[in-house]
Amino acid sequence: MNPSFTTPYTLDPLQEKGRFGPFGGALVPPALAPVLQELAEAYDHLAQEGALAEELSHLLGHYAGRPTPLTEVPRYAEALGAGRVFLKREDLLHTGAHKLNNALGQALLARHMGKTHVVAETGAGQHGVATATAAARLGLRCTVFMGAVDAARQRLNVFRMKLLGAEVIEVQGGLQTLKDAVDEALNYYVEHARDTFYLLGSAVGPHPYPSLVREFQKVISLESRAQMLQQTGALPDVLVACVGGGSNAIGAFHAYLNDEAVCLVGVEGGGRGLEPGQHAARFATGRPGVLHGMATVVLLDENDQVQPTHSVSAGMDYPGVGPQHAYLHATGRAQYRFATDAEALREFHRLVRLEGILPALESAHALAGAARLAPELGAKATILVNLSGRGDKDVAQVAEMQAG
Ligand SMILES: *Cc1c(COP(=O)(O)O)cnc(C)c1O
Numbered sequence: 001m002n003p004s005f006t007t008p009y010t011l012d013p014l015q016e017k018g019r020f021g022p023f024g025g026a027l028v029p030p031a032l033a034p035v036l037q038e039l040a041e042a043y044d045h046l047a048q049e050g051a052l053a054e055e056l057s058h059l060l061g062h063y064a065g066r067p068t069p070l071t072e073v074p075r076y077a078e079a080l081g082a083g084r085v086f087l088k089r090e091d092l093l094h095t096g097a098h099k100l101n102n103a104l105g106q107a108l109l110a111r112h113m114g115k116t117h118v119v120a121e122t123g124a125g126q127h128g129v130a131t132a133t134a135a136a137r138l139g140l141r142c143t144v145f146m147g148a149v150d151a152a153r154q155r156l157n158v159f160r161m162k163l164l165g166a167e168v169i170e171v172q173g174g175l176q177t178l179k180d181a182v183d184e185a186l187n188y189y190v191e192h193a194r195d196t197f198y199l200l201g202s203a204v205g206p207h208p209y210p211s212l213v214r215e216f217q218k219v220i221s222l223e224s225r226a227q228m229l230q231q232t233g234a235l236p237d238v239l240v241a242c243v244g245g246g247s248n249a250i251g252a253f254h255a256y257l258n259d260e261a262v263c264l265v266g267v268e269g270g271g272r273g274l275e276p277g278q279h280a281a282r283f284a285t286g287r288p289g290v291l292h293g294m295a296t297v298v299l300l301d302e303n304d305q306v307q308p309t310h311s312v313s314a315g316m317d318y319p320g321v322g323p324q325h326a327y328l329h330a331t332g333r334a335q336y337r338f339a340t341d342a343e344a345l346r347e348f349h350r351l352v353r354l355e356g357i358l359p360a361l362e363s364a365h366a367l368a369g370a371a372r373l374a375p376e377l378g379a380k381a382t383i384l385v386n387l388s389g390r391g392d393k394d395v396a397q398v399a400e401m402q403a404g
Helices: 033-049 051-064 074-080 100-114 127-136 148-153 156-162 178-191 210-216 219-233 249-256 323-331 341-355 361-377 394-402
Strands: 071-074 085-091 116-120 141-147 167-171 194-198 238-242 262-269 287-291 294-298 334-340 382-387
Touching: 033 051, 033 100, 051 100, 074 085, 074 341, 074 361, 085 219, 085 262, 100 116, 100 127, 100 210, 100 238, 100 249, 116 127, 116 178, 127 141, 127 156, 127 167, 141 156, 148 156, 148 167, 156 167, 156 210, 167 178, 178 194, 194 341, 210 249, 219 249, 219 382, 238 249, 238 361, 249 262, 249 341, 249 382, 262 323, 262 341, 262 361, 287 323, 287 334, 294 323, 294 361, 323 334, 334 341, 334 361, 341 394, 361 382, 361 394
Parallel strands: 085 382, 116 141, 116 194, 141 167, 238 262, 238 382, 262 334
Antiparallel strands: 071 085, 287 294
């Protein structure tokens, strides 16, 4: 039991216009601006009123399985040459990752706004499954847009979404992957905004989404901070999280932002190395740009075109990054590093072998970041790693890579 979790937690109001220094904002077509404005106002109203946070706390506690445990992993720590290592166990959340925190929050918001239909985009299908789950629980119609190539690669997740009652639309345009799914979902949303709600999967996109998603994911750090104090009497020296779009990381960082002594480290997908097209390490080689309605750091080529990305892990494979991370990077409050595919795979194997915990390949990037830091930090340091999800979804892929 973790009696440290205090319910209900509060949802903070949004900052004006969602600016994080020079990053963020809502750089969208005119048709979308009033729809986003309505969303921001509805959220602010409900956040002040308190009912949304109370219902969300109840769902998180009685349906999703919060609080998730904080687990010390001494055998793993010893292998890394680290002092103490703790894992925040988002892998134990219902559906196997942190994504459900956000899906439940936004689905509740949708229902309060009188919307009857949620739409979402998905790449590998993890956000689609979380959205379909929240929609089933809350009695909302659900449509998930997925690139046709992604859908073919992720048959099992497509079937899971259908079992949950969602309609899955396979997008035939473009490269038939995540970016095309986002474009289609946004088009649909603009045309059907009266009864639909766009349930966005990470701390990215135009205002208010990066802030909304952070508010729904901050429960991770509210819990872990209290759990660290309770279990060790102190805060961690270093907190590490993987950064795809940035939702688990911003949720894991939030409650520590004013704890200057806690070093915050985000780990990006280093893929096969830093050649163009081979990675998703935005802070290593990206520069300021605009993507999906936000000003942020983007992987661009010399003609300012968005570069293709690669990561062994679908959740890390995105050319932009949440604008609050761009800001935390610019101000130096958080550091960003990258881990290669090979480093992530090594930690995937090492954690399950030494501790019986199978991490998602995304989360294995955070572990790889911790493995790099451990020798620098020495034996007195305490490292907290946000284990964003479980690796069951990745077992077939890892088996295939070993066979090939
Ligand atoms: C989707 C996903 C990620 C990456 O998304 P963020 O928004 O960066 O958190 C990380 N870990 C897991 C397990 C995921 O499913």
